[in-house]
Amino acid sequence: MPVQHSTQRHRWRMLPKTLCRMSTEIPVSLNLEFVFARDIAVFLFVDSHLLRKLLWLCSLTCFLDSQSDSSMATSDLVTSMRHLVLKYFNASPRDYKCIFTSGATAALKLVGECFPWSGDSCYMYTMENHNSVLGIREYALSKGATVSAVDIEEVVDPSKNQGCDSLFKISKRSNQRRGDDVLLHNYQNGSLTAISGKHLKGNNLNLFAFPSECNFSGHKFNLSLVKLIKEGKFIGTSQQQGRWMVLIDAAKGCTTEPPNLTVYPADFVVCSFYKIFGYPTGLGALIVKNEAAGLLNKTYFSGGTVAASIADIDYVQKRKSIENVLEDGTISFLSISSLRYGFKIIDMLTISAIARHTASLATYVRRKMMDLKHSNEKNVCIIYGQQASKVKDLKMGPTITFNLKREDCTWFGYREVEKLACLSGIHLRTGCFCNPGACAKYLGLSHSDLVSNFEAGHVCWDDNDIINGRPTGAVRISFGYMSTYEDAEEFLKFLQSSFVSKAVGLNNGYMVNMDTLHLVDDWSQQATSDIRLKSITIYPVKSCQGFSVQGWPLTTGGLKYDREWLLQGSGGEILTQKKVPELSSIRTLIDLELGKLFLESPKRKDKLQISVLENLTHISAEVDVYGQRYEVQTYGDKVNSWFSDAIGRPCTFMRCTSSKHRSCTINGRRDRLCRDTRSKLSFVNEGQLLLVSEESISDLNSRLSSGNVNGKQQMFVDAMRFRPNIVVSGSASYDEDNWKRLNIGKAYFTRHTRH
Template sequence: MAEAASLLNKTYFSGGTVAASIADIDFVQKRKGIEQTLEDGTISFLSISSLRYGFKIIDILTISAIARHTASLATYVRNKMLELKHSNEKNVCIIYGQDFKANYLKMGPSITFNLKREDGTWFGYREVEKLASLSGIHLRTGCFCNPGACAKYVGLSHSDLVSNFEAGHVCWDDNDVINGKPTGAVRISFGYMSTYEDAEEFLKFLQSSFVSKPAELNNGYMVNMNTLSLVDDWCQQAISDIRLKSITIYPVKSCQGFSVQSWPLTTGGLKYDREWLLQGSGGEVLTQKKVPELSSICTLIDLKLGKLFLESPKCKDKLQISLLKNLTHLSAEVDVYGQRYEVQSYGENVNSWFSEAIGRPCTFMRCSSSKYRSCVTNGNRDHLCRDTRSKLSFVNEGQLLLVSEESTSDLNSRLSLSNGNGKQQVFADAMRFRPNIVVSGSTPYNEDNWKRLHIGDAYFTSMGGCNRCQMINLYQSSGQVIKSKEPLATLASYRRKHGKILFGVLLNYEDDMEGEDDAIVERWLKVGQEVYPST
């Protein structure tokens, strides 16, 4: 089927079918999947049933009244945004398509903009989108399927667009600032149901989240709250008696993990960690953010038996999979988050079990090799790929994730303060963040400063902080997956740095074994081992 589809000479494209395009020259890169290339937009079937009621409301309110209402709200917000200043009097908001001579009705109900920091650098639109979601504000980000206007207003040349694509940037990813330039923008729109209170809420959100605050007097010293390190001064104490508190392995990406007292290390980090994943029928990687049912699949590996055991409340039987790599199974190369992997697939019985467990068709895959993964790191684009040398399984960035018990306790103390006024109590234990290793005996956020760790006879390099997303807001209650705003909203209030909300640190194992044979295991991590960090 794929070979036949490649013969089709499609002479046009529209939203959702391309990875990158340039409006005024013949440059277009189509998406790789067959269905992605052919699906020009998505028909909103669910909205068809609402058409009659929508037209009825328009008849009652009239188009002219709706236009006056929405344009007046947009004009009010637009003017207030232009008044926002940082403490150094620099503008916060850059509004595109602004025409002060135009009639306010002609300017329409939408505002497209980007935000700048006090030092003149850009806030990425993904950061704005993430924080807006936590505040209950819905907006759009990116290029809005309008590559010509996007490139014109954000100042992207042809060479910028091509080099961004070659560096791995595609229109739906999270690379919102590359080489100091935004790759898209933010857009808010008002409708007939929008109110003045909505407008004020949005302006309050901008003020609290992106406008720098004046320097404050702290213990006799002037301190700029926006330039403080994420690690408090009192955290710079001497480190002593730090120990490995727990070890958790997550064999299948986004499924439940299991805790162990000891576990072997290989060239890819903890053995078998995130070595399997599920791929949807459209070729997409399935995660809890898209498929919450993944969180109910239990996993366990028995090293002596050499088997992976899986259990789901939706499946009558447990599934057993041999850990031995069966070379008779089909092998292929797949793209996962912009990296190339050689994978091994399984038979229909395995895929059927997982499809029943999550309620949708899927394919179960195992990482055979990541030696084909590549990443462009020329110039200043190293932020597009955290690591290009170490062997990775299906992890997002680093091989292991470390979380500190003390940092988790500090977060919970802040959550308890923010849970007043009758709000439901929120508690986040360390496992909420899906760490591989949890340490105790340090001070809150001291791990931010660690450059290298020595645990037992193994050494690890810190890859920096872990950027958190909405996934940490998902938790299970009575068999149901519940989504809240916490703890990400509280973390965003004090753990934002360079457009990221950080909690925990990513580690790579410093493997000095020669050769590439993963079967050779020389070192183990054990609960209770002392941890020696260096800064």
């Protein structure tokens, strides 16, 4: 029932009290200080779920391909789970079958492999689709089919008296086809409205794919598309002939609003149970219409899929059951058995209550985010999706995707946001979320932008969040049935304290914005008498521990030997602490007099010693590190084996010997080099030296402690967590952001920032 929070006017639709009871059953081993605001997929399983599962595992279960009592009982249980899945989608067992897979991606792959593609077929999909849906086009293109990506716009038809009927407009992108230059006719005027008309005759089969909810923006697609497409009302007289079938990717949408297949009879629907319940992982399903299942062509056969086969001649008879034909090998019946406990939770809460609860949270947070402004009245949050359509009653899922701006309208990088969120115990998802079409659409990235970003070194899951002054991805939060109002408030406090600028008061009583401080151009204008150099730290091996010194030689490339070595994985990837936390346990030290690099690891009893003198007898190679090309020196098996033992995975130790100088992006420009062209570039990210101030770190800790509620343990961030080369003190917090030049002794430094 709706209740009013004591400090808010917003009215909340709360879940049944069972949610409060369930929240007390979260396993005690979990760190409850973390706010789970990352994704629908991070639903917390509860103790009662796991205990019931554990008790069932203590009973006798058996391999399905047997006639024993235990095997038959297990088979009956799997059958009942299929019926529960179909019930969740309101799909009659007379019309649909449930095929268990290893996940939603495996279900999509199965459709692509078995669909009867031909040279006359067309695979059409919406731009806002997951990579796993886009990947189906490889099967279509390999069979000579035509592939088309489309944008769908739902608009209110002003000619209708009631004002509620809708038309769908399709803006079609260029066709994709391999092997020849045959293209389909273009749509008239580049778009096509839903019109009445007879379906053209044709024996070829076509497939249209769209998500029930976009995993990037949370935009919910109108499921009326299913009938319109299947009835051929998008197909004009000069358009693609044949029969259209529909695939719905419900991996995101079914967590709060599963497609009703009685009302919207799609041919194929895929889902992931981890995203619904939080457990088990590695289990999904393909819901397939019986009529569509009969059209699928499966080439491979395996144990359990055949009625009979002969080893030495081409003879095989497949089973008649579509489940047996499409499910290769032994299905994960132990994981499948746990679905009954997940569905019991859904039945207790009801899916309608879950939808209302998550929608209320998302709507509240979205509105609060849109109200956030800097001291100069500039917006802090740029939210994607909620204004992308002209439909007045456009429904959004419980997802908010956004980027953040500074008061000077430059962007905060999404990795910067993610790192600060981690310090506050908040889980976020960043990047493009494996949805390149939606990412490009909402961020305004053209084909040339995407290609140039890749050529600049940007790939999925890297730290290149800003290129040419523009974001390459975004930040996403989502709400599930375990999300609470307190979670929402904690996230909003994090945004307010970490990213919203406030007016700065001066001693003479005037109030100025941070923009005013950017006018300080000359170091001589700053009060420098109280600023002191507190520490110097060298990090010889990228992502390993550093060591502090009282003094250290400088070169044109920065501190001598700083970040001059790194580790490369067996697949060619650069290993960092984000990917390999064990790197943080490796201690380093350089003795300049001995000319030795010393390394220690708790995983190795022996210390490793490496000469820092360049040895031209070592093997030379080239490696790409975040878009920068380096010439490197590699080491022998003994050194590589030491590091492999230290981090628990195969790796190669290498040293930078030279680099091909790149132009870097400073304030969105590419008209200067990152470093002196005479310098030997090390493996630093961009700046030769990283500086932080003790006052800024102190202010950050104050913000973190002020956000603590309910007696939670106070969080504390040490300056060394940022892996700085130089730590200073004596200035006001964040003053270093405005310094243009810095001199230490006879050394002069120019500030470089990345926007």
